[in-house]
Amino acid sequence: MTAVYIDSDMSDAERRDRLYAGDIFIFSPTPGTRALVDLARGMLEEAFAPLDPRELHKHKSAEDVAATLATLKPAFIHHPECKNLLPQIMAEHGVDLEKLYFDVPRMRSAYPSGFLSSGIAYAFHPHRDTWYSAPQCQLNWWLPIYPISANNGMGFYPRHFSKGVANNSDIYNYYEWNTRNRATAAQHVKNDTREQPKPQEPIEDVSMRYVPPPGGVILFSGAQLHETVENTTGLARYSIDFRTVHLDDVRERRGAPNVDAKCTGTTMRDYLRAADLARLPDELIALYDDGTATSDRILAFGDRLAPAAQGG
Numbered sequence: 001m002t003a004v005y006i007d008s009d010m011s012d013a014e015r016r017d018r019l020y021a022g023d024i025f026i027f028s029p030t031p032g033t034r035a036l037v038d039l040a041r042g043m044l045e046e047a048f049a050p051l052d053p054r055e056l057h058k059h060k061s062a063e064d065v066a067a068t069l070a071t072l073k074p075a076f077i078h079h080p081e082c083k084n085l086l087p088q089i090m091a092e093h094g095v096d097l098e099k100l101y102f103d104v105p106r107m108r109s110a111y112p113s114g115f116l117s118s119g120i121a122y123a124f125h126p127h128r129d130t131w132y133s134a135p136q137c138q139l140n141w142w143l144p145i146y147p148i149s150a151n152n153g154m155g156f157y158p159r160h161f162s163k164g165v166a167n168n169s170d171i172y173n174y175y176e177w178n179t180r181n182r183a184t185a186a187q188h189v190k191n192d193t194r195e196q197p198k199p200q201e202p203i204e205d206v207s208m209r210y211v212p213p214p215g216g217v218i219l220f221s222g223a224q225l226h227e228t229v230e231n232t233t234g235l236a237r238y239s240i241d242f243r244t245v246h247l248d249d250v251r252e253r254r255g256a257p258n259v260d261a262k263c264t265g266t267t268m269r270d271y272l273r274a275a276d277l278a279r280l281p282d283e284l285i286a287l288y289d290d291g292t293a294t295s296d297r298i299l300a301f302g303d304r305l306a307p308a309a310q311g312g
């Protein structure tokens, strides 16, 4: 059984317990999420002016859009306002900033089917973030920038939270992926040939769709099976997501049960403390190391992010 809580005022500790048990939380917009969404929307509209960013597919080639996104998405990730707004959003949701670590926020796009559905605007097949080296205690915060519908948002398979899915996540090592692939995502416009962890059996369920308003949040465990649904509407979807971990849970190795993830490496080095942007202590990261991190390829991506996230 999965419970979906709407605007719950549960404490953060109790909420994390529920999230690790597979429950999902939906929150109405707050001043912080509204400001984050306004920032993203302003950047999108400036980058694509005078066009409506939701209707680019009617006017531009996939290559043109991909080229603009290749600049716009990193500019959003590194925007100085994001470093203030994420802690604000966490505080608005009752999270202790001294113990909360987050990864930089990403901007995502999902265009009407057939247009730019790979590479930098990759349409994600059903997956768990824990197939991509996220720790079992990772929580995902997802919010739409414009109004969405059931057919251009996110889909969830809550029944598979506790039921494993045959998958090939053993092909994925976080450090290897960063080194080899991340820098070239902008080149994969039409055909994405990068090998990714995927289900190796059909998922029988139809995904659940939660449809919050712009700035509303879906909060869920990174171990939930979820997907970007195929966009069958006439409008592009833009969203923001970021991931968090809580210090106590990292230390105590608490989190969702691992039912089927077999990837290697850990994203633990990417999270920054909300209070001062410090990294997690090395001895805690070491709890999650599996021997695949080598000095020449570790943090190939995180190294570039950290100085920028700290104001460089």
Ligand SMILES: [Fe+2]
Pocket (backbone or CB within 6 Å): 124, 127, 128, 129, 226
């Ligand atoms: Fe995901």
